[in-house]
Amino acid sequence: MPFIVERDEFNGFFTALRDMGYEIIGPRVRDSVIVYDRLDSVDDLPIGMTEQQEKGVYRLRKRDDGALFGYTVGPHSWKMYLFPPRIRLFTAERHDNNLKIVEEQYNEKRLAFVGVRACELHAIQIQDRVFLNGTFKDPVYEKQRKNVFILAVNCTVSSSTCFCTSMNTGPMVGSGYDLVVTEVLKPRHQFLVDVGTSLGHELLSKVKHREASSEEVEHALSMVEENARAMSMMGRRRIDTKNIKELLYSSYESKHWDDVAERCLACANCTMVCPTCFCSTMEDVVDLKGEHAERWRLWDSCFSDEFTYIHGSTVRRSRGAKYRQWITHKLASWIDQFGTSGCVGCGRCITWCPVGIDITEEVKALQQGYAADR
Numbered sequence: 001m002p003f004i005v006e007r008d009e010f011n012g013f014f015t016a017l018r019d020m021g022y023e024i025i026g027p028r029v030r031d032s033v034i035v036y037d038r039l040d041s042v043d044d045l046p047i048g049m050t051e052q053q054e055k056g057v058y059r060l061r062k063r064d065d066g067a068l069f070g071y072t073v074g075p076h077s078w079k080m081y082l083f084p085p086r087i088r089l090f091t092a093e094r095h096d097n098n099l100k101i102v103e104e105q106y107n108e109k110r111l112a113f114v115g116v117r118a119c120e121l122h123a124i125q126i127q128d129r130v131f132l133n134g135t136f137k138d139p140v141y142e143k144q145r146k147n148v149f150i151l152a153v154n155c156t157v158s159s160s161t162c163f164c165t166s167m168n169t170g171p172m173v174g175s176g177y178d179l180v181v182t183e184v185l186k187p188r189h190q191f192l193v194d195v196g197t198s199l200g201h202e203l204l205s206k207v208k209h210r211e212a213s214s215e216e217v218e219h220a221l222s223m224v225e226e227n228a229r230a231m232s233m234m235g236r237r238r239i240d241t242k243n244i245k246e247l248l249y250s251s252y253e254s255k256h257w258d259d260v261a262e263r264c265l266a267c268a269n270c271t272m273v274c275p276t277c278f279c280s281t282m283e284d285v286v287d288l289k290g291e292h293a294e295r296w297r298l299w300d301s302c303f304s305d306e307f308t309y310i311h312g313s314t315v316r317r318s319r320g321a322k323y324r325q326w327i328t329h330k331l332a333s334w335i336d337q338f339g340t341s342g343c344v345g346c347g348r349c350i351t352w353c354p355v356g357i358d359i360t361e362e363v364k365a366l367q368q369g370y371a372a373d374r
Contacts, residue, residue: 118170161347261320
């Protein structure tokens, strides 16, 4: 049963979450970008802000209203809190001839993610498969994931780089949330709220609310549906996912990779902002006396030479080979590994590529080249 929370009561979610012991993480403006960071109140949200996003372009813009969630996504993704960019795994101490190894104790926090979009929720669920559903579970990820409250948001706006509709990941939130809200600005500023878990029901019970009328439900959902139709219009970005795995596997020797290599900087921006990429490396640090050592896990990228360095040589030297590896894994071999695509259509890799490489255009070029060869 959907409920209504008025705009003036929305800060009640923040108060209730803090009372339940959660540290609130959500969108806020910092350095002219909307990032995810700690929030103390509703006033920390990017109120009345939106973004202009194009290939290699990100600009904040003022809206003519007081929307709390009138933006789409910035460079951050929630994986930075579940799969930290840098974390110490253990330390080792040597005293005389004795070696003592101490594993790091992970002090997980109770985190409340506020403002999670449908594509991002799919990304979290994809990383759940990677870190939790295999033969081995990642202990850092597992401990933190169990202590996360998710307040999701249905998208009523989209950026030009969004293509979640073609990936079946949005703009409507499907599952995996505790609460999901749809922001309605007219005729009055309020939020349609759906409950996903008993924990979500507990939180909502602490915030002033009422049952939503059928008209209010229909109006809110129509805004999300209208956004979905706008993203599906001709001329908007999309990926035709039919037989995409076979397409990528059959395009290994395509000359198109040479064209990509001329543009790609191998800077790894696409993998750093991607909400599903999970490549990492290990770094050992030893003091000058050789008495203290630490092992750290850090984010890495398939675009770095060091990532594929094996026994004196780098496996993928050219930028074309590196991009081919990334897009083939993301859209093809990921399906073989985890039963799903590794792309959720958030568009971050398009926006934050300094030379404007567009994954949707690259797939289309490969499809056209494949069709021409047949």
